[in-house]
Amino acid sequence: MLSCRQIVDQASDYLEHDVSFSQRLQFRIHLLMCHHCRRFIRQFSAAMQMTRCLSKTPVSQAQIDAVLHRIDPPEQ
Amino acid sequence: MLQGDKASFNRIVEVYYGPMLGLARSIVGMAIADEVVQEAWLSVYKALPKFEGRSSLKTWILRITANEAKSRLRRESRHLSLEAISGGETDVMAGRFQNNGHWSLPPSAWHDDGPDALLTNVEMGDCIEHSLSRLPALQQAVFTLKELEGYSFEALCNILEISASNARVLLHRARISLYAKIEHFQESGEC
Numbered sequence: 001m002l003s004c005r006q007i008v009d010q011a012s013d014y015l016e017h018d019v020s021f022s023q024r025l026q027f028r029i030h031l032l033m034c035h036h037c038r039r040f041i042r043q044f045s046a047a048m049q050m051t052r053c054l055s056k057t058p059v060s061q062a063q064i065d066a067v068l069h070r071i072d073p074p075e076q
Numbered sequence: 077m078l079q080g081d082k083a084s085f086n087r088i089v090e091v092y093y094g095p096m097l098g099l100a101r102s103i104v105g106m107a108i109a110d111e112v113v114q115e116a117w118l119s120v121y122k123a124l125p126k127f128e129g130r131s132s133l134k135t136w137i138l139r140i141t142a143n144e145a146k147s148r149l150r151r152e153s154r155h156l157s158l159e160a161i162s163g164g165e166t167d168v169m170a171g172r173f174q175n176n177g178h179w180s181l182p183p184s185a186w187h188d189d190g191p192d193a194l195l196t197n198v199e200m201g202d203c204i205e206h207s208l209s210r211l212p213a214l215q216q217a218v219f220t221l222k223e224l225e226g227y228s229f230e231a232l233c234n235i236l237e238i239s240a241s242n243a244r245v246l247l248h249r250a251r252i253s254l255y256a257k258i259e260h261f262q263e264s265g266e267c
Binding site: 058 | 223
């Protein structure tokens, strides 16, 4: 029987289907019996989806031009 | 491009600058990420004739960027703890379990627990972005490559030169830290 601590530690692997059939079964049995862990997995899954949508670092044309000028400086 | 086609190189710079900047920022922080990327481009340009195509061009360029960022971090951060660089051992869930592994402080019910509802909370989004920038360097780098750039574990391990098991542990720690921050925000309304 998995403990709640193990559920938390293995949550990423479980949600990404990176566990064996037997591990998955043990996980599901624990979730059936533990409403705290059901809530944790639901909220952790939502958090994973939300954080995947964080914005990427914006890039300006000036930054790109700076590279091109360093590599191939304009003639004076 | 290997023959010195300037237009192709310009196009490559435009396409890959963003992913490189995101990766560099995750390792060295925003303040010097741009310098690191500029240096990485010089390295890419010099090494381009030696590119053998054993990995994709993007993976090869990002590995050069990661190496440039890690060298810079080592130079800049002699005063930083190993933990801050290597991924950290901080367990944000410590203290929430009894000795038998059951919850002592179970997760609270969030006001919004669907991803769409979480996404529309702009203040919380800013808070999570700030929290991501405070994670240890390698945790941030793994998170950025996997979750924001969509890399497979195999590719990101190749870029960062770490094992797959290490990458999985670092990613899970990053996710748990961000989960705990969202939970805190949901409870307190503060970052």
